[in-house]
Amino acid sequence: MDSPYSHELKVAFAAIQRAAEISRSVFAQVDLGVLKKDDLSPVTIADFAIQALLTATFHAAFPNDKFVGEESAAELRENPVLLERVWSHLQQAAGGGGGGDADADGLCRIPESPEQACQMIDWCGSGVPGGVGTGRVWVFDPIDGTQNFVRGELYAINVALLEDGKQVLSAVGCPNLSPDVTGPVMDNSLDPEGRGSIVFAVRGYGTHVRQLTGSLDEVSVRAIPRHAEEAPTLRSVTCLNTLASGLEDVHIAAAELLQMPFPGCNLLPWVIRYVVMGLGLANTTFWVYNTRTRLAKAWDHAGAMLLFEEVGGKITDVDGRDIDLTAGRKMAANYGFVAAPKNLHGLVLRTLQDVIRQDGRIELIGSGA
Template sequence: MDSPYRRELEVAIAVAQTAAHISREVLAAAQADATPGTFDLVKDDLSPVTVADFAIQALLTRTLGNAFPDDGFIGEESADELRQNAKLLSPVLAVLAQCAGDIQFRDADDICGVIDSCATLTPDAGAGRIWVFDPIDGTKTFIRREQYAINIALLEAGRQVLSVVACPLLSVDATAPVTDNSVDPTGRGCILYAVRGHGAYTRPLLGEPDEVQPRRLPRHADSATSPEDLRSVTCWALLDSGVDVVHKGVAEHLHVPFPGCDLLGWVPRWAVMATGAANMTVWVYKKRERYAKIWDHAGAMLLFEEVGGMITDVHGKEIDLTAGRKLEANFGFVAAPKSLHHIVLRAVHDTLRSSGKEELLR
C-alpha cells in the first residue's frame, strides 16, 4: 500500500505478527500444562485476563514507543494484577524473553511500568497521535482456542487513520458464516489492515512482506443496494450486555437471515464485515448507561469504512472516539452499507418501539 503511513504500517504489521506468535505460545504452554494458573485470573469486570494480554500490551507499547516516541498510547490493561500475582508475572516475563526478539525489558518493574503507561491516557481531539490497542480481543474465546484478534489503531486528533488487526485463527479466505469455531485449517491466520482513504487489505499472518501478496478488499458494501443484500454478524445469546430480542427482531424486520456470522469479539466482527462475509451489525445495550470501550472498536471500524460501510450509534450519531476510554458520547452501534444504513437504523427504532424498549432511544 502506497500511503503517508507506510512506516507506521510496516512497524504495526511486524509487531502484530510477533504478538500473534506470543498468543500462540501462551496457548501451547497452557495446552501442555506448562504454566498452571495461566487462565485463572479474573478482572473486576469479570472478563478473564491471561498471560497473553499482559505480554502483548507490553510488547506493543514498547515497540511502537521505540519507533514513535512522541506518540501516546491507550491499552486495555493495567499492571495491578501482575504486581499482586507472582504466579501470573513469571510466565509473562518468560514469554517476552522467548518471543520479543530485539525488544528489551529490563525486569518485572519495567514491564509493569510499560503496561501502566497506556492504562490511564484518554483520547482527545487535540491530543495529536495516539495508538490504541486491545492485546487480546475475545479473551473468553481465546481461552477456548476459538476466534480472537489483536487490535492496533492509530488516531490523529481523535480520527482513525490506520488499522492493523491480526486474526491468528481466521483464514484469509474465510467465507460466511464465520463463527467462533471457524478455525483456519491451514493454521496460517490472517492480518487485515487499512489506511484512511487508501483502502483495506488482507494477507496471511505469517510471512515477510516480500514473501506474501496482500489482497485489496473490494468495496463490497458499495454494491449493496437492497435489504436483500444485507448479511448479518452478531453475538447471539452469549453476552448479557445486549438486547438479543431486538437484534433478532431487526433482522426479522429486514428479512435478513439471523444470526449469520456469530462472533463473541467485536474486533473479529469488524474484520468479517471488511472481508464481505457480513455487511451489517446492530448492537443495543440493555442499559442506557452502558458504553462501548475504545479498544474494541478504534481502528477495526476503519476496516469496514474502507470497504464502503457506514457506522453510527443507535441514535444515528457518528462514533466519537474523543469521548474517553469508554465511548460515552454514543449508545450502541448500527453498521451497514452507506446506501442502506438509514433503512437499518429505521428498523432498529421500529423494533425498539414495538418490543417496548423505546426508553433506550432517549
Template sequence: MDSPYSHELQVAIRTVQSAAKISQAVLSSDDKGTVEKDDLSPVTIADFAIQALLTVTIHSVFPGDNFVGEESAADLRDNPLLLNRVWELLLRLQDDEVKSLCKLPRSPEEMCEMIDKCGFGEPGGPESGRVWVFDPIDGTKTFVRREAYAINVALLEGGKQVLSVVGCPTLPANTDGPIHNSTFDSTGLGSIVFAVKGHGTYVRPLVETSSEPVPRKLEPHAASASVADLRAVSCYHMLDSGVDDAHEAIMAKLGITTKGCDFLAWVLRWVTLGLGLANVTVWVYRKRERTGKIWDHAGAMLLFEEVGGKITDIDGKEIDLTAGRKLTENHGFVAAPRSIHDIVLKAVHDVLHEQGKANLLA
C-alpha cells in the same frame, strides 16, 4: 500500499506478527494464567505480555506518540508469580528474528511501566495528536476456550481513525464464510486485515511464507447495496449486555433469515464486515448507561468504512472516539452499507418502539 502511513503500517504488522506468537504459545496451554478483573471479564498472561510488546516496540519507533490499552499492571504488581509468568513469556521471544523486528522490555519493572503507559492512557480530544490504541487479546473469553480472538492495533490522529492493523491467528486469509467463534484456519497461517484512511482495506496471511505475501485489496462491497443483499454478523446468547430479542426482530424486519457470522469479539465482527462476509450488524445495550470500550472498536471500524460501510450508534450519531476510554457519547452500534444505513437505522427504531423499549433511544 503506498500511503503517508507506510512506515507505521510496517511497524504495526511486524509487531502484530510477534504478538501472535505469544498468543499462540498460550493458546495451546491448559493454564493461561487467567485472572478476573473488576468488571468480571478475564485477562490472561498473553494479554499482559502482548500489550507490553506492542507498547515497547511502537514507543521505541514513535516516542512522541501516546498510548491507550485495555490492561493495567496492577494485578502483576500484586502477584509476583503472575508477574514472573508474563516476563518469562516475553523472554521466549528473545531470538534473533524477533529482536530484529521488535523491542522487548529490559526488565519486569519496565514491562509493568509500559503496560501502565497504555492502561492509564486517555485518547484525548481533537487536539490530542497521535494516539495508538491496543486490545492485546480481543475475545479473551473465547481465547480461553481455544477459539477465535484478535489482536487489535489502531492509530488515531486528533481522535480520528487513520490506521488499523488486526491480527487474526485463527481465521484464514481466504474464505467465503460464514465464519464464527469455532472457525479455525487449517493452514495455520492465520490472517492480518489492515486499512489506512482513504486507501482501502487489505488482507494477507499473518504468518510469513517462503515469499513475501502480496496483500489483497478488498472490494468496496458496502459502497452500494440493497436490503436484499444484507448479511449479518452478531453475537447471540453469549453476552448479557445486549438485547437479543430486539436484535433478532431487527434482522427479521430486514428480511435476514439466516444467522450468518457469529462472534463474541467485537474486533472480529468489524473484521468480518471488512472482509465482506457480512455487511450489517446492530447492537443495542440493555441499559443506556452501558457503553463500548475504545479498544474494542477504534481502528477496527475503519476496516468496514474503507469498503463503503457506515457506522453510527442507535441514535444515528457518529461514534466519538475522543470521549475517553469508554465511548460514553454513544449507545450501541448500527453498521450497514452506506447507501441503506438509514433503512437499517429505521428498522432499529421501529423494533424498539414495537417492543416497548423506546427508552433505550435518546
C-alpha cells in the same frame, strides 16, 4: 499498498506477528493464567505480555506517540509469580519466534525489565484516546475475545492509530483466521492451514488482507472491493446466545423486519465482527445495549471500524450519531452500534429504532432520534 503510513504498517505487522507467537506460546500451556477483572471479563498472561510488547515496540519506533490499552498492571504488581510468567514470555519473544520473519526480529522490542513492563502496561491502562490537538495515539486490544482464546477459537490482536481522535490506521491480527476464509464465519471457523491473517486499512487507501507470517516483500496482499457502498442486500454478523449485554429479542425482530437472515456470521469478539465485514463476508451488525448506562470500550472498536468504513460501510450509534472516540476509554458519547452498507444504513437504523419503540423501551431512544 503505498500510503503515508507505510512505516507504521510495517511496525504493526512485525509487532502483531510477534504478539501472535506469544499468544500461541501461552495457549500451549496447561495453565493460561486466567484472571477475572472487576467487570468479570477474563484476562490472561497473553493479554499482559502482548500489551507490554506492543507498547515497547511502538514506543521505540515512535517515541512521541501516546498509548491506550485494555489492561493495567495492578494484578501483576500484586502477584510476583504472575509477573514472572509474563516476563518469561516476553524474554522468549525477544529471542525471536523462529518463524523467519526478519521484519519482526528487527523491529520488535520488549521492556528492559519486569518493572518497566508494568510501567508500559500502565501507560496504556491510564491512557485516553484524546481529541483535537492531542496528536497520535495508539490503541491496543492485546487479545480481543479472551473467552474464545482460552477455548482455542477465533480471537484478534487489535492495533489502531488515532490522530486527533480520528482513526487513520487499523491492523488486526487474526492468528487462527484464514486470509481466504469464506462465510458464514463462526467462533470455531479456524484456519485449516494454520496461516492466520492480518486485515488492515489506512484511511483513504482501502482495506486489505495478507497472511499473518512473512515479511512484506514475501507475501501477497489482497485489496478488498468497496462492497458496502451500494449493497443490494443485508448480510448479518452478530453475537447470538453468548453475551448478556444486548437485547437479543430486539435484534431478532429487527432482522426479521429487514428480511435479513439471522444470525448469519455468529461471533463473540467485536473486532472479528468488523474483520468479517471488512472482508465482505457480512455487511450489517447492530447492538442495542440493555441499558443506556452500558458503555462500549474504545479498544474493542477503535481502528477495527475503519476496516468496514474503508469498503464503503457506515457506522453510527443507535441514536444515529457518529461514533466519537474522543469521549474517553469508555465511549460515553455513544449508545450501541449500527453498521450497515452506506445505501441501506438509514433503513437499518429506522427499523431498529421502530422495534425498540414498539417493544415499549422508549427510554432506550435518545433525544432527537
